[in-house]
Structure formats: C-alpha cells, structure tokens
Amino acid sequence: MFQAGRTTGRKRPTTMTIAMIVSGAVIFILLAVPLIVQVITAFRGPFLPFGVSSAKWGVENFVTLWQLREDFWGVLGATGAFVGGSTLLTLLMAFGLAWVTVRTDAPWRRLISVLVIVPYIIPPIVKAQAYLLMLSPESGVLNQLLRLLPFASDVPIDPYAFPTMIFIQALTNVTFPYLMIVPILTNMDGSLEESARVSGASWPQTLRRVTLPMLWPGLLGVTVLTFILGLGSLEVPLLFGQESGRNIFALKLWTLISSNAGELPQYGLAAAWGLVFLVITTIAFAVYLRATRNAERRASVSGKGFRPSTMRMGPWKIPVMLLVAVFVLLTGILPLLALLWAAITPYPVAFSIDAMLGSTDFGAFGVVLADPEFWVSLGRTVLIAGGSATIAVVFATVLAYGIARSKKTGWVKALDLFASSSVAIPATIAGFAMFLTFMVINPYIPIAGTLLALVIAYSYRVSIAYRSSYSATLQIRPELEEAALTSGASRFEGFRRIIAPLLMPTVMAVWIQMFILGTNEFTLPAFLATPSSRPLSMYIYAMINPRSAQLYAPDQGAAMALIFTLMVFAIGYGLQWALSRRAIGRSRKAVSAGLPDLATPPAPAADSATATLAVQSRPRP
Numbered sequence: 001m002f003q004a005g006r007t008t009g010r011k012r013p014t015t016m017t018i019a020m021i022v023s024g025a026v027i028f029i030l031l032a033v034p035l036i037v038q039v040i041t042a043f044r045g046p047f048l049p050f051g052v053s054s055a056k057w058g059v060e061n062f063v064t065l066w067q068l069r070e071d072f073w074g075v076l077g078a079t080g081a082f083v084g085g086s087t088l089l090t091l092l093m094a095f096g097l098a099w100v101t102v103r104t105d106a107p108w109r110r111l112i113s114v115l116v117i118v119p120y121i122i123p124p125i126v127k128a129q130a131y132l133l134m135l136s137p138e139s140g141v142l143n144q145l146l147r148l149l150p151f152a153s154d155v156p157i158d159p160y161a162f163p164t165m166i167f168i169q170a171l172t173n174v175t176f177p178y179l180m181i182v183p184i185l186t187n188m189d190g191s192l193e194e195s196a197r198v199s200g201a202s203w204p205q206t207l208r209r210v211t212l213p214m215l216w217p218g219l220l221g222v223t224v225l226t227f228i229l230g231l232g233s234l235e236v237p238l239l240f241g242q243e244s245g246r247n248i249f250a251l252k253l254w255t256l257i258s259s260n261a262g263e264l265p266q267y268g269l270a271a272a273w274g275l276v277f278l279v280i281t282t283i284a285f286a287v288y289l290r291a292t293r294n295a296e297r298r299a300s301v302s303g304k305g306f307r308p309s310t311m312r313m314g315p316w317k318i319p320v321m322l323l324v325a326v327f328v329l330l331t332g333i334l335p336l337l338a339l340l341w342a343a344i345t346p347y348p349v350a351f352s353i354d355a356m357l358g359s360t361d362f363g364a365f366g367v368v369l370a371d372p373e374f375w376v377s378l379g380r381t382v383l384i385a386g387g388s389a390t391i392a393v394v395f396a397t398v399l400a401y402g403i404a405r406s407k408k409t410g411w412v413k414a415l416d417l418f419a420s421s422s423v424a425i426p427a428t429i430a431g432f433a434m435f436l437t438f439m440v441i442n443p444y445i446p447i448a449g450t451l452l453a454l455v456i457a458y459s460y461r462v463s464i465a466y467r468s469s470y471s472a473t474l475q476i477r478p479e480l481e482e483a484a485l486t487s488g489a490s491r492f493e494g495f496r497r498i499i500a501p502l503l504m505p506t507v508m509a510v511w512i513q514m515f516i517l518g519t520n521e522f523t524l525p526a527f528l529a530t531p532s533s534r535p536l537s538m539y540i541y542a543m544i545n546p547r548s549a550q551l552y553a554p555d556q557g558a559a560m561a562l563i564f565t566l567m568v569f570a571i572g573y574g575l576q577w578a579l580s581r582r583a584i585g586r587s588r589k590a591v592s593a594g595l596p597d598l599a600t601p602p603a604p605a606a607d608s609a610t611a612t613l614a615v616q617s618r619p620r621p
Helices: 015-043 060-067 069-103 109-121 124-134 141-147 162-172 175-186 191-198 203-231 235-240 249-257 267-291 314-344 353-358 363-369 372-404 410-419 427-441 451-474 479-486 491-520 523-528 536-544 546-551 554-592 609-617
Strands: none
Touching: 015 060, 015 267, 015 372, 015 410, 015 427, 015 451, 015 491, 060 069, 060 267, 069 109, 069 162, 069 175, 069 203, 069 249, 069 314, 109 175, 109 314, 109 554, 124 141, 124 162, 124 235, 124 314, 124 536, 124 554, 141 314, 162 235, 175 203, 191 203, 203 267, 235 249, 249 267, 249 427, 249 523, 267 427, 314 363, 314 554, 363 554, 372 410, 372 451, 372 491, 372 536, 372 554, 410 451, 427 451, 427 523, 451 491, 451 523, 479 491, 491 554, 523 536, 536 546, 536 554
16 A cells, blocks of 8 residues: 555565554544544443443443433434424525526626625624524514514514524524535536426426436535534524423533533433434435445536526516525624624613614723633634644645555545544534543543643544545646656655645645634534633633623623624635735746646645535545
C-alpha cells in the first residue's frame, strides 16, 4: 500500500508511510474509541464502566430499557415523529426553493439564493432562542401579527406544542439540504423532461416517471443526512420541549446524564439508548450506500447536448413569490427583529409604539461588550473551532491522499468507509460518547471539562475534510508525483512540495467551513463544557435559561446573540473573501508569467455532504 524504503534487506517505513499511519491512528481515536467506550458502558455497569466497584458485565441496561417498554416505545415514537416530520417538511421547503432558483424563470433568483443561505450563519442556539421570542404567547411578534386576523385565538401558535417544535426544527435546517439539492438540479439534463412532455406526458407524469427517478439517489442521500442532522440536534428540544418533547431522543439522552439533586446520572442506560439509535442511523446509512451504488447509471451530464432547462411559471409566479417571501420573513426577518426587540427591552413586553418610545434602550449591548466573560467565551470559541478544524483538515488530508493513491483492496475500501463514517453519527451520540471517554481516562489523562477535550470532540466531523480532500486528490494527475519521484524526491517530499500546494485552496475552503461549524456548535459543548471551558454558545444559553439563577438576563442574552451572529458573519465571509483574493492573485501571477496555473484550486467537489457521499458511492478507477 505504501512506498517502501530504499534500503535493501529489511524494508523501513518511509516518512510518508509514518505520516499516514499517524493520521489513520488519530482518526481512529476520534471516531472509534469513543464509540467503543459507549458500547462497553452499555454492557458494563450502571455508572462508568471502569474505576467503580459497581461496574460489572451484563445486559442489565438493556433489560431496564425493555422493562420500561412504554417509555422505550414513547421515545422511539416521539423521536420518529419529531425527526421524521421535520425532515419531510425541511426537504419539501428545500426542494421547492431549489427548484424555483434553478429550474424556473422566477425573478430575483440570485437574491433568493442569498436569502436562503443567510440563516446558515446564525448559530442554531440563537435561531432557537429567536423563535422562542417570536412565538412568545404575550410578547411574540408573530403571535401579535396573527392576532390581527379576525379568526385568530388569544394564542394563535403555542410555542411549546409538539407540532410547533416540528415546524421550527424544519425551518432551522432548510439551508443545509437546499445547498445539497441545488447542484443536483443544476446537473440534471432538462432535455429528458422536454422529451417526455413532447411525447404527451403531463407535468405530474414527467415528475413521477422522469424527474424523480433521475434525482432519487441524490435526494435519498440528502434525506439520510438531514435525518441524522435532526436526530443530533439538541437546541429546539431543549428550549421548546421540556414538556411535550421530553421523549425526544436528544433531550432524553441529555436528561439521563444531567443528574438532579440526590440522583446519580444513568450513564449505562444512556449508553444503551445511544447504542439503539446508533444502530438505526447505521442502518439508514447502509441503506443509502446500497441504494446509490449504481448512481452513475442515472448521470445525465454529458459534454455535447447537455443543457439545463428553465420552466416558465406563468400565472404561478405571484403565488410562488409570496411563499418565498413568507419563508424569508419566518427564517430571517422576524427572528432577528424578535432578538433585537428582546435586547432593547428590559423585560418581555409586546411590541407597540408606546413601548418603543418609553421602554427601550440599548444598554444591554453596552453591558455585554463590557462583560469580561463574554470576551473570554468568545476567545474559547475561536480557539476550539480553529484548533478542531486544523486537526481534522491536516490529518484527513494526509490520509485521503494515501487512500486515493493506493490500490483499491478490501482493506483500503474499509479504511475509506471508516474515515467517511462520522457523517452517520448524530452529534448527540458523538457528544455523549466523548463525554464517557473523557470520564474513563480522566484518572490517567485529566482532560475532562477542558478546552482540549472540546477541541478533540469538535474534530469528530473529520469526514467532511476527508471526503473533500479525497475528491480533490483524485483531480490531480499522478504524473506530477511520478515526475518528482523520477527526479529523486521521496514520496513525502512530492506530497509536501507538489500535492499539498495544489490541495491548499480546497483545504482552506474546508477549514473555513469547519471553523464556522465549530463556532456555531452547541450540542457537543452541552455534553462536555464546564463553566471554565464553555464556549460562547453555552454562555448565551446560560443567559436565556431561567434555571441559571444569577446569570439569567434575557435582554443581555438577546444582545449577545445578535453580536455573536454578526461576528460569525464577519469572520466567515472575511475568511472567504481573503481566500478568494488569494486565489485570484495567484492566478494573475501565473497568467502574467505565461505559465499554466497549477495553483488553481481543484473544485471542492465535496463541499456538500451530498457530493461527498456521491463520490463515495461511485466506483473508483
């Protein structure tokens, strides 16, 4: 598999081989070790599996799980309804928006694309907080607007009702599948649909017999990933579901390890729950891989004759644009207005001109900016997000290069699948498994509750970097390395001096994506952070949580959420702008020197999880 040393007799591992072994070991530690600890905990003891006298092997946790079968089926049913319902609504909205912006002649399509993506930069805990404020029975701006309708009740929308939670969860996740569906629709050849219509098929028949059969492998991947994303989301159940959503898996798991006064946390039972849902997501992931193993047969992009078609909307243009406007209003404008109103009012009060003139001030923003804990938490956030993104990108790039350049044996394929598997692990299970691991090793390596523990935990999304680097490596012809080897360079020197510079644009783009994901992360620190290591997302939650006692200050929490959102926007787009400027500068230098632009970035084909999985499902040369 790897390049052998040049010495005769006993072969010595090369530097490249050592680098790849180290990278593989790091990814194994990030992905496999926490899950192994969780499995052991499920079969050993009610508390921690090691270091306590009560720990013993057995299936008592699963027996307890089955004895509480009413609770067992309740959790499965509530989680299925919550995650399944929100996934269905999310996909309908995402597909509709993608269809409007890609395949129709709707006006302002570019503006709509930008407005759909903007909520992506808002941290999930901030979005959940904004919806909670927007739907407040007394002061929520949306309920205020709905009460103006003649048939509306006193509380048009109950924010704590189960259907409301499903709809809010769906709204918060639309951007992710939208970004994955857009390239699927863009790459579909519209001539096939036109042929069906010319042959007499109606639009529903064309959609059922042509469009959906061609798109379903990609849509299935989007569905699986959206389902796993929803399963690992803790923000909406935590803020809205303390009553109607307490049986949702994410909240159930969090509750089991959050011991109340006089009670011990039930780590063993929580591990059994985690194992059940890990099996479910693994089956879903396996079904997707099997269903898309021949996805290339449905490829419609070719060279000559390929052209996407645009559908004329005709009289449907105005209703569709109204629906788009309602979506933008619900996902962007009203949540931000609700946060701003909560930040400038010292207590919850309904919006009115009198309240705006007599009860508002911007003092909460000044208090937040003068709060030293805010800046410390922000510094921790940047450190955790930057460190985890760097770890994931560096080791994933080295391992992806080694696998992409190796013969496709069974072991290599298994290693490739393993390195890609973190997308199938919900964030709640990853956070809990990491929590158990750090508790077990803490007597020997005391890192539980530290920043280092959070950096390691955030790095578990290494598959995003791995698949992107793998795809980018395949786009670089191996002749470049072979020329370096012929000239006397080692494989490691070829990688460092030729491949790494060519991969750098893709690596930096993925690093920025993972950095933004890290700054927005809430579920992982909810399981792992302590007051001395909590990032800004957890500090915001403490400010808006009434149980936080002295820290509870909802106006400052809203102001902090707005400031945090602006910072994430500025950092994310600032890094993207700097990366684009650097790429343009290098291209101009190459052109002025009359040289081929070797530094032009290989297209980050796996900048979405759909592309990532699509590459994985295709046969490799």
